[in-house]
Amino acid sequence: MSESLPASLLTALPDSSVWDATELATRDPGFDARNFGASALVRPRDVEGVAALVRFCAEHGISLVAQGGRTGLAGGAATSAGQVICDLGGLNRIEEIDPFARVAIMQAGVTLGALQEACALHGLDPGIDLAARGSATIGGMVSTNAGGIRAFRNGTMRHRVLGLEAVLPDGRVFCDLTRVLKTSAGYDLKHLFIGAEGTLGIVTRVAVRLDQVVGASATALVGVPDAASAQRIVRHFLGSTSARLTAAEILWRNFAALMQRALNYAPGQLPLDAPCLLVLGLGADRMESARGVLEDGLAAIWEEAGIVDGLVASSDAQAAAMWRLREETQQIEHAHHSPPSFDVSVPGGAMDAYVARIEAGLRKLDAAYAPYVYGHLADGNLHISINCDGPVSHERHTAIEDVLYEGLREAGGSFSAEHGVGLEKRDAYERYADPVKQDLARMIKELIDPGHVMNPGKVVSGK
Amino acid sequence: MSESLPASLLTALPDSSVWDATELATRDPGFDARNFGASALVRPRDVEGVAALVRFCAEHGISLVAQGGRTGLAGGAATSAGQVICDLGGLNRIEEIDPFARVAIMQAGVTLGALQEACALHGLDPGIDLAARGSATIGGMVSTNAGGIRAFRNGTMRHRVLGLEAVLPDGRVFCDLTRVLKTSAGYDLKHLFIGAEGTLGIVTRVAVRLDQVVGASATALVGVPDAASAQRIVRHFLGSTSARLTAAEILWRNFAALMQRALNYAPGQLPLDAPCLLVLGLGADRMESARGVLEDGLAAIWEEAGIVDGLVASSDAQAAAMWRLREETQQIEHAHHSPPSFDVSVPGGAMDAYVARIEAGLRKLDAAYAPYVYGHLADGNLHISINCDGPVSHERHTAIEDVLYEGLREAGGSFSAEHGVGLEKRDAYERYADPVKQDLARMIKELIDPGHVMNPGKVVSGK
Numbered sequence: 074m075s076e077s078l079p080a081s082l083l084t085a086l087p088d089s090s091v092w093d094a095t096e097l098a099t100r101d102p103g104f105d106a107r108n109f110g111a112s113a114l115v116r117p118r119d120v121e122g123v124a125a126l127v128r129f130c131a132e133h134g135i136s137l138v139a140q141g142g143r144t145g146l147a148g149g150a151a152t153s154a155g156q157v158i159c160d161l162g163g164l165n166r167i168e169e170i171d172p173f174a175r176v177a178i179m180q181a182g183v184t185l186g187a188l189q190e191a192c193a194l195h196g197l198d199p200g201i202d203l204a205a206r207g208s209a210t211i212g213g214m215v216s217t218n219a220g221g222i223r224a225f226r227n228g229t230m231r232h233r234v235l236g237l238e239a240v241l242p243d244g245r246v247f248c249d250l251t252r253v254l255k256t257s258a259g260y261d262l263k264h265l266f267i268g269a270e271g272t273l274g275i276v277t278r279v280a281v282r283l284d285q286v287v288g289a290s291a292t293a294l295v296g297v298p299d300a301a302s303a304q305r306i307v308r309h310f311l312g313s314t315s316a317r318l319t320a321a322e323i324l325w326r327n328f329a330a331l332m333q334r335a336l337n338y339a340p341g342q343l344p345l346d347a348p349c350l351l352v353l354g355l356g357a358d359r360m361e362s363a364r365g366v367l368e369d370g371l372a373a374i375w376e377e378a379g380i381v382d383g384l385v386a387s388s389d390a391q392a393a394a395m396w397r398l399r400e401e402t403q404q405i406e407h408a409h410h411s412p413p414s415f416d417v418s419v420p421g422g423a424m425d426a427y428v429a430r431i432e433a434g435l436r437k438l439d440a441a442y443a444p445y446v447y448g449h450l451a452d453g454n455l456h457i458s459i460n461c462d463g464p465v466s467h468e469r470h471t472a473i474e475d476v477l478y479e480g481l482r483e484a485g486g487s488f489s490a491e492h493g494v495g496l497e498k499r500d501a502y503e504r505y506a507d508p509v510k511q512d513l514a515r516m517i518k519e520l521i522d523p524g525h526v527m528n529p530g531k532v533v534s535g536k
Numbered sequence: 537m538s539e540s541l542p543a544s545l546l547t548a549l550p551d552s553s554v555w556d557a558t559e560l561a562t563r564d565p566g567f568d569a570r571n572f573g574a575s576a577l578v579r580p581r582d583v584e585g586v587a588a589l590v591r592f593c594a595e596h597g598i599s600l601v602a603q604g605g606r607t608g609l610a611g612g613a614a615t616s617a618g619q620v621i622c623d624l625g626g627l628n629r630i631e632e633i634d635p636f637a638r639v640a641i642m643q644a645g646v647t648l649g650a651l652q653e654a655c656a657l658h659g660l661d662p663g664i665d666l667a668a669r670g671s672a673t674i675g676g677m678v679s680t681n682a683g684g685i686r687a688f689r690n691g692t693m694r695h696r697v698l699g700l701e702a703v704l705p706d707g708r709v710f711c712d713l714t715r716v717l718k719t720s721a722g723y724d725l726k727h728l729f730i731g732a733e734g735t736l737g738i739v740t741r742v743a744v745r746l747d748q749v750v751g752a753s754a755t756a757l758v759g760v761p762d763a764a765s766a767q768r769i770v771r772h773f774l775g776s777t778s779a780r781l782t783a784a785e786i787l788w789r790n791f792a793a794l795m796q797r798a799l800n801y802a803p804g805q806l807p808l809d810a811p812c813l814l815v816l817g818l819g820a821d822r823m824e825s826a827r828g829v830l831e832d833g834l835a836a837i838w839e840e841a842g843i844v845d846g847l848v849a850s851s852d853a854q855a856a857a858m859w860r861l862r863e864e865t866q867q868i869e870h871a872h873h874s875p876p877s878f879d880v881s882v883p884g885g886a887m888d889a890y891v892a893r894i895e896a897g898l899r900k901l902d903a904a905y906a907p908y909v910y911g912h913l914a915d916g917n918l919h920i921s922i923n924c925d926g927p928v929s930h931e932r933h934t935a936i937e938d939v940l941y942e943g944l945r946e947a948g949g950s951f952s953a954e955h956g957v958g959l960e961k962r963d964a965y966e967r968y969a970d971p972v973k974q975d976l977a978r979m980i981k982e983l984i985d986p987g988h989v990m991n992p993g994k995v996v997s998g999k
Contacts, residue, residue: 247976248972260977356777357777418716486716513704514723
């Protein structure tokens, strides 16, 4: 190219917006400072624009990194000089909501929050929720197979996607916009693009399954001796059909204590020094019945579960305060600079033993280590932050990972539950993923993206 | 090989049972007479036995067809001379049921019925059900991505599988026995094997997600003017959290009339000549409340939905009689010899128009054609049989398919909802599946099974 890269892009793609590195430097890169390390950002207006950009990059041997809301926590959208960002923000139209088929069709750059709002007008909901709802995009959530609070009931993004459209590394468009749940019409290749973090294709359009909204939701905060006790409570409510368990979040003592101090939370009678706290959400047709079922259910299981103490929120404000204890996790970053943070799935029956084992293992690395542990009890997804400033040395990071990940796959868990692999977990992927699976993944990456156009160096090992 | 194929197999695989063609000819081939066309059947005892069999076949250039319960309806397990059957019936152990993690780990040859029984002891259920439960195996259900009556709520087999183990065409074992819902740890390649009908690997072990059993389930039979009316009823019950909709099956008049005559069904006051019948299942903690919610809900939606008449079953026997109307579909085969039968997914809002369109299109082919249409209303999966003896000529079959499948993909539906592609829908796959998807599928088959060892000629087009 005789022109600069941004100038060439503008010439080749006149319908797209283009920012150069100077402009990028003045913008907010989102969660990860490395997101805007590229030489240019292109914002196409439609799928044809994305395909034209992909073909341009493929022809010129330039690598392309798709970005949505830039809320990813694993460095999957990080870029470097010479690379081009494909910003999906221009593809932000909700194209259709069908209230009888309970399906929404949208472009990939629509935010979760915008989708939730549009669905709510029909008494529907995409069935998935997470704290970054205001900026996380559906395309990004598909690409990382996002999970969140309600996955234990509704599944992860993979389970919500009915169909998708994606631009392949050769510029062709893979179009499987099925909007029905049942299809056994050959290999279901859309699943290759779900959770692939933009390394096999760029997701441009998605059909998502919707659920009817619950009339009202009651909240409780319950102190329990351990996760097994909390699981007994969850099991009790899952077994009832007279209300719908909508959330079951667990906070271990270190995390709960930090949040309580940071948020100045004072519930009065509730002993926040229980070994674990459980935040429960229960949906029913009306608020009184939701609160009633929650109170009756806790009373029924109180002794069997060994509940220390519990409180059903009597107002929306009290419920919101309980939820802040769980959700305002940026308090960890206020207390520690870039603390090493992890995201694992632990099989249900093994949770207490797992937490005890990692606490002991981390203490061996550093007697001051006392991790903050919290997460989604009912699906086993735990978030873990170390109570120290980061980044720690590569060697120390690896040692912490070994404590957290050792034996996890063999037990049926996962070293990456919902944040993806990106750059941060590439090393762990190579150490902990099944070698046959890694080999197949490399072969498939090479097959579909032989020129390594799309998000090279992320997720899969290889060139 | 100097010996015959069965003798060579027995020598090479001393731990497996081997049947030759003579023995096969004396056995029940299951739903499809072509299932036992092979030269030999091998029944390994474990995954190592399956891997040894695969290596033997790969080395000798023999093609291998995996079989479970032989209940498939699309010819996916059909075999011919020179081929070897890998019978998974020897891998029939349920290895673990974890009531707190709500997961079951089992070998692929376990039947759905056996799994349901074992789970019921813990108050749990695999969340998927179909009429062939007594013989259909979990491995076969994974391989065809089975759906059934409860998929509208719980998803298809793909949504129930947490992890799986499969033997690849080169004899290596792909092992992803994750037993948690949330994992974003690289490409989720287990989805390649789900719905691939044994063309990419042989599934040997599966981890399945379980749900808590509903306390009691009430049944109603409702006459409605059309599918849109039935969908209003479904929407009403889905929006309630005080009970759980467990089934919503729809029967168009031709099918309902056939079944009523064949089963001599006489409900008394119910006008079975309504344009459509809806069989509803509603779960609640106790039978009285299930019946109460069903009665109250029907009363509340009666006028809005234009209900013709309806009856809530007052006894188990009455409920069973209602279910027989929907489930004893072999009555179609009693009325017609091998009637041409189809299995499509139609997007929710388009169902009445679809049925009207195919009825008119079929009449144009033959004025006597009046299809039997019935199926799973809430997920759009319709089963269609033509009221004539079969098999019809290839040309006529293609003409019928064109009436049924034309425009279906573009509208977001599927020409194969839950029966798979197998042999029966190979032609339709080539005519109706997205060409880019077909090309990717061929590339992946070639990548993973370059020697075409596994179930050649099924699902994907190619060599």
